[in-house]
Amino acid sequence: xPELAELKLTSDYVNSCSNNIxxxxxxxxxxxxxxxxxxPFNYFKISTESKGKEIVMTIKDxxxxxxxxxxxxxxxxxxxxxxxxxxxSKHAHLKFYRKDGTVLSFVDVRRFGKWTxxxxxxEDRGPDPTTEPREFFLNIMTNLTKRTFKKPLYEVLMDQKxxxxxxxYLRAEIIFRxxxxxxxxxxxxxxxxxxxxxKLCTDIPMLAYAKGGGSIKDWDNPFGENAIQERFMxxxxxxxxxxxxxxxxxxxxxDPKWNVPTSRDxxxxxxxxxxxxxxxxxxxx
Numbered sequence: 001x002p003e004l005a006e007l008k009l010t011s012d013y014v015n016s017c018s019n020n021i022x023x024x025x026x027x028x029x030x031x032x033x034x035x036x037x038x039x040p041f042n043y044f045k046i047s048t049e050s051k052g053k054e055i056v057m058t059i060k061d062x063x064x065x066x067x068x069x070x071x072x073x074x075x076x077x078x079x080x081x082x083x084x085x086x087x088x089s090k091h092a093h094l095k096f097y098r099k100d101g102t103v104l105s106f107v108d109v110r111r112f113g114k115w116t117x118x119x120x121x122x123e124d125r126g127p128d129p130t131t132e133p134r135e136f137f138l139n140i141m142t143n144l145t146k147r148t149f150k151k152p153l154y155e156v157l158m159d160q161k162x163x164x165x166x167x168x169y170l171r172a173e174i175i176f177r178x179x180x181x182x183x184x185x186x187x188x189x190x191x192x193x194x195x196x197x198x199k200l201c202t203d204i205p206m207l208a209y210a211k212g213g214g215s216i217k218d219w220d221n222p223f224g225e226n227a228i229q230e231r232f233m234x235x236x237x238x239x240x241x242x243x244x245x246x247x248x249x250x251x252x253x254x255d256p257k258w259n260v261p262t263s264r265d266x267x268x269x270x271x272x273x274x275x276x277x278x279x280x281x282x283x284x285x
Contacts, residue, residue, distance in 0.1 A: 002074040002219050004052055004130065004165025005208035010079060011050040013222035014057070014104070017082050018046040022062060022099040032093040037117055039068060046096065046104075051128045052164030056120055071119040075112025079222055081105050126164040129201040130209075136164075137198050140191060149188035153197075154252050156187035166201060169214050169236040172253040174200045176235035183254055207232060 002010065023044050028036050043062040048055050057070040072078075081089060085103050088095060092105035094115065106113065127135035140162060143149070149156060157163050157171045166174070174197065175183045181194045191197055208214055211232045212221045235241050235253050242256045 001076050001167055002053070002078065003167035003170050003208075003214065004050075004128070004205040005170070006213045006219055007050040007053055007055055007074065007165065008130075008209050009213050009221060009223070010074065011048045011055055014046065014048045014055075014080050016223075017080070017104050018048075021045070023059075023096050023104075024099050025097040027095045027097070029093045029095075032111065034093065034115055035117070037070065037094070037115070041066075043099070051121055051131065052125050053160065053167070054122060054125065068117065069120050070115055070117050071122065072106070072115045073113055075108060075114065076110040077219065078106065078108040078113030079219060081107050081222070125160050126162050128164055129166070129198075130205050133202045136201070140198055141195070144188040144192060149191070150186050152184050153181065153187040153190045154183035154254070155246055157201075158246070158248070158250070163201060165205060168250050168252070169233065170205055170208065172236040172241075173208075173233060174204045176241075176253075176255055177204065182258060183252070184258060 023046055024042070026037050026039050028034060039059060041059070041061040041063075045060045045062060046057060047060070048057045050056075053073060055072045055074070057072060059068045059070065061067070081092070082102060082104050083089075085097070085101060088103055088105045089107045091107050091109045093108055093111070093113070094106035096104040098104065106115075126139055129136045143162070148159060148162070154171065154175060157166050157174065158168070160166075175181055178194060178197050178200055181190050181197055183190075212223075213219070214233065214236075235255070238253065240256075241253045242259060243251050243253050246252050
């Protein structure tokens with residue numbers, strides 16, 4: 001599934017395909033259950049930006065200041081592809097026709113990607129760790145007493161309300177590179193003890209972005225041959241690591257050193273609430 005880094009690259013690709021380009025029409029594949037887009041403009045421009053696991057596309061009328069927002073998620077396999085008209089993938093579900101006779105298509109083999117017209121960012125998702133690092137840090141540190149953070153760290157890191165954009169491979173890489181952070185202990189305890197985990201939630205997605213994305217199943221860098229598909233994963237997919245399924249049936253890759261009994265010694269004398277930093281220590285920073 002495309003994660004934060006891949007969404008950034010997807011947004012970059014759409015913008016590179018749309019720079020100084022005029023669009024004339026958009027059509028939906030009738031076989032897809034998504035809603036038709038109502039674009040009343042004769043000619044329009046397209047720009048996009050990403051946040052976590054979402055993209056917001058701005059469609060601007062070429063003859064007026066009027067704009068329309070479209071919020072998109074990529075699902076398991078969503079990506080954009082630029083082709084000549086008539087050469088679109090059979091899995092192209094949205095087609096944005098350009099004045100030069102080419103078409104930018106939203107291609108999604110597994111059809112989990114979604115779009116909604118008229119909406120910007122989903123308010124149920126947290127700040128983006130890469131573009132809003134301060135807001136991301138404060139959002140976590142001032143809410144560690146919430147019930148969610150009593151769950152194991154490896155479960156909480158996939159909660160988009162708090163860790164927007166972090167997915168399966170980023171989770172594995174962040175925890176592995178944190179070294180002494182135990183993924184199976186309560187998230188609140190581990191974050192309070194090792195706040196560096198939050199810095200890694202910013203640094204690792206940016207590293208993945210700089211390296212051209214994760215090149216994971218069902219997703220390839222949209223820039224193709226010009227992309228820097230340098231492998232950077234140390235944990236995810238590494239056969240020297242162990243795996244287990246989380247509560248949502250997603251495979252978690254981790255260092256075998258954490259294969260110890262679930263009753264960790266350092267929890268015995270740790271009081272959940274007194275062991276956490278006071279939210280007031282961060283609220284005004």
